[in-house]
Amino acid sequence: MTQTQARSRTFSWSDPGLNAAAVGRRSGLELLRAMIAGELAAPPVMHLIDMTRMEADEGRVAVELVPQEFHYNPLGTVHGGVISTLLDTAAACAVHTTLPAGVGYTSLDLNVKFLRPVTVDSGVLRCEGTVLQRGRRTALAEAKLVDARSRLVAHATSTCFLLPLDSPTP
Amino acid sequence: MTQTQARSRTFSWSDPGLNAAAVGRRSGLELLRAMIAGELAAPPVMHLIDMTRMEADEGRVAVELVPQEFHYNPLGTVHGGVISTLLDTAAACAVHTTLPAGVGYTSLDLNVKFLRPVTVDSGVLRCEGTVLQRGRRTALAEAKLVDARSRLVAHATSTCFLLPLDSPTP
Amino acid sequence: MTQTQARSRTFSWSDPGLNAAAVGRRSGLELLRAMIAGELAAPPVMHLIDMTRMEADEGRVAVELVPQEFHYNPLGTVHGGVISTLLDTAAACAVHTTLPAGVGYTSLDLNVKFLRPVTVDSGVLRCEGTVLQRGRRTALAEAKLVDARSRLVAHATSTCFLLPLDSPTP
């Protein structure tokens, strides 16, 4: 009726504790593929941000996002935090694909470069994470975010710390 | 009924275009304070992430977040992207408080360090952004995120590019 | 005579002001190639660090270094600052190769990841910088440092700010 009328959105997710139990019993690539196949629930943050269409291969993960108004900052563009969420997800999951069962990881950092403003007119965003180096204790990944015209709109690097998981108890 | 039953959340926001029009006609500090006072709508991303209680002074902005399950990653902790959103918001808004009417900004980067895992048990998170240096063309800010026990859980620096806004047309 | 006997090294350089005058009158690629060909003097820092064998193409620069004892930190490895100098040089010069006459640049940041310790046993280090994105006001480059066995030992990204140079006066 008026321009100030509120918009709203409802999203759902599943108990993240169910998946957490699976971490460590399968390799990272197996876990991510089970999630992509719908055998394991996607983590809540993917529903929060509305990420879609994940793909996972050894050392490489891609994920997509359709920019929407609820992603916006006060400047009328997609908030840098939403862009960072995509980059962090792609980079960390790429590292995860290289880990055998029993090895976990945690992100130590995320270095994001914002290269172009992103709006609903940017079209489907595609974010691809790639492992640049995999050591014994740390792994370095980079992530590239491109818009529907394949222009690079953001870039990140991330270092993950690798650690043995406690022996899993079913 | 079962453990896999979905949780859901509904959030609302207002047309971000209404605020975008106000940017540039007032100083950054005036704009943020109008938003805090409820005279201007908060940007959609604040409702998406559920940020609350912003405070703004010259060169300094604080914002809070109660960690919730919908912020979680597959590891059962708050996703690094949510943490990055808080840090980016506090750093960029701190820069904004130093800008007169007619000057805008855009974030060039965000360098995040994740120091501790964050869960719903971390209590209310408080994120404070501070301007470290304000040049003619760029400004550098840092942001610190602490948990309810005042432990530093994440840190970021961000460089913003400052630019004159086109003369505002009402 | 004793183990504590001092080692010493002498290096020379040319007046950097002579080159500074040339900057802006030629394209970046022309300038770098004139330097490689010996028509222009190399900057003092290259002699300080003992960098050698620069190559330059459009959007890409490589430079080499033989690790030596005088590069060492207290831990008995090449200091991170020396590694950063190589990465910064390769990244910034790669950006420079994309600039026409009359356009200058300045580095806004340098995000370095140290992946492996480097010693005199690492052999000749090769550092390659590549432009990832070239905008109107900024450019993003990455640099990779590999050892003689082609293992990635360090990585960096760097954002450069591009600016018109004052009209050159001979």
Add this chain to the structure above:
Amino acid sequence: MTQTQARSRTFSWSDPGLNAAAVGRRSGLELLRAMIAGELAAPPVMHLIDMTRMEADEGRVAVELVPQEFHYNPLGTVHGGVISTLLDTAAACAVHTTLPAGVGYTSLDLNVKFLRPVTVDSGVLRCEGTVLQRGRRTALAEAKLVDARSRLVAHATSTCFLLPLDSPTP
């Protein structure tokens, strides 16, 4: 005679292996103070860059540098790598001051922001490193570089990885 006449500099250093043997047998603060007192030789890189006047306290290290022509890049300012060397040194040594005997460290990254050009006219540069967070496996430090007029000219953060040293054998 001609403008292109070479300038030269000679510097000396001591066998870094002598100090490397001491690392791990004393706390970090004891080692740095022994170096400052001249009981242990300064590492070669300090002579290379010509750093001076280190101070060390628990969680804090400062070091100074007089900018000189041999630090210059092709743009006629102190090279970013020299600035990075100061910042890396101050940040890493600040972390070192918090480590007991038997614990070593290695720098995982260095995130530098260049805020102002530095020249011989900047006067004595002072670089101060401070520990922001000290965990069990990692520590985060920041470093600030100011010129003789106390203006912030560069800033960095650095994450160090902490690791037990092999039991020292004299």
